[in-house]
Amino acid sequence: MKRAFITGITGQDGSYLAELLLSKGYQVHGLVRRASTLNRSRIDHLHQNPDLHLHYGDLTDGVSLVNLIHAIEPHEVYNLGAQSHVKVSFEMPEYTASTDAVGTLRLLEAIRASGLDCRFYQASTSEMFGATPPPQAEDTAFYPRSPYGAAKLYSHWVTVNYREAYDLFAVSGILFNHESPRRGESFVTRKITLGVASIKLGITDTLTLGNLDAVRDWGYAPEYVEGMWRMLQHDEPGDYVLATGIGTTVREFCEAAFAHAGLDWQDHVRLDAKYERPTEVDALIGDATKAREVIGWEATTDAKGLAQIMVDADLEQLGRLVENKRGERQIP
Template sequence: MNAALITGASGQDGSYLAEQLTAKGYRVVGGVRDVARARDALPSYLRDVVELIVWDMSDLSSLQRVIATTKPTEIYNFAAYASGAAMFDDPLGMADINGVAVTRILEAIRAVDTKIKLCQASSREIFGEALASPQTESTPPNPRSPYGAAKLYADSMIRIYRRRYGMYACSAILFNHESPRRGVDFVTRKISREAARIKLGLAQELHLGNLDTQRDWGFAGDYVHAMWLMMQQDKADDYVIATGEAHTVREFCEVAFAHLGLNYRDHVREDAASFRPSEPVPLVGCSAKARQDLGWEPKVSFRELAHMMVDADLRDLRASTN
């Protein structure tokens, strides 16, 4: 039986991957900071399936013990300080957990069993304000935040260990990926939740920043499937995972509100205090390499994603108010 260790297993990406791997017959171990809290955060049908253990990213000897005890064939690392509005919070902690800690994982694998495969969840934030669009695996990195810089360091160490020690280590350069499990501090979930609240008469307005900001948004479940495909190849490599489509925050609002029979113009207000100019070029990824090498392509469209998120928030809010 294949065994997977998923760090950050109770988060959006980790929970979708745990769902997919258990369906494939994997034994799934979830490495988390707080077992009790993580169990509550997991979908109910995963709580008795995923074995949760404490994962201390700051302690190399602890990581070695966990890996030696659980004996995974694959490790997926989602454990990281949050992106979004928190990208500049605690830059020292960000550097350690999002960057240096990946080196600890690599060292732990090297000490326990170099046959264990590792997939690192990287980010399009390594490109920062790119000078050309779309961004590919060969786009020069130019991080603009501590978050992006830490992810770039982790990617560099992945490549170094792959070349130096022949380890199966790869980075998935993930562009924005959303779902009903996305945190409410991210703009897409903020839109879907507030649209549902307005529909139910629980709110009247939604204040956002620049509505013309463009992003490449995909479904988290599609993106973690791409990471699994990366781990099934004969040779480890890094891949951009993206839809290749750029959409504005305004478009997301339009689709989300229209799904509920609402006109976003009646409810959405641009907040001058939160307004940031749009990037010089669209932040959109080219996943041609993943499509060719892995046979991967996104299944959920932009419109379907927005509808999925709105429907989930509407169900949750109705349940909580009844």
């Protein structure tokens, strides 16, 4: 039985990856941060699986990573843990660097020092391209425009360095925006689909957003975690862009989400400059030719289909909450 170690297992990508690996017969170990309240809702449905094991630790604590790598002896390590919100990275730049940049170094060093023959996946990001015009591929110049993008760029290059210096099987997946009903509520796509559901159900009447002109390449997260796994199954390590190749503005995503619920977005959306970044990334559109040709991966869900999936899920989730509250009020 293969053993996999996932940092960020409680996040969107980590939860989908855990599902995928468990379905393939892996023993899955996940890193979780200690907190006074549990934040494991995305993996609650997996808790009864005897092949899932959770461990306390943190990417800012190198000792915990060394101990866990030694104890688990994983065949595959997926580094998905991060402070992943771009806007927040401007407010918490030092923490973002410690977690996203130096955290990767700590994990790589733990693997190197252990002497294990394991394969390492680094979650890189399209935000590393930043101001570089699209389309963006593996050999496109990087120009990050946020502390998050800069921290991830360090992680990307230190992964390449460990691959070349120590002959580690280390890959970087340069993933463009990928979303799902499990996306955090502060990210713009989920903020939009939750807003649509709230307006449709009569809970609110408006949704406040920032820059509607930003262009992103949005795909469906479950498809992208399969790409991560495929990278580690290939004979040779390398870096891969995962993307749909289609650019969509925030305005267009918003329009599709509202239209799916039978609403006109212009009747409900308000703009506020406080939601804009200090330095904006205007357009990210990926070229995933290498992933298609080398590891056989290709995105199949476009932004419109993604908006529909997320709106349906948020309508169902909020609908249940509304019904539960109605039932509570009827209890004498």
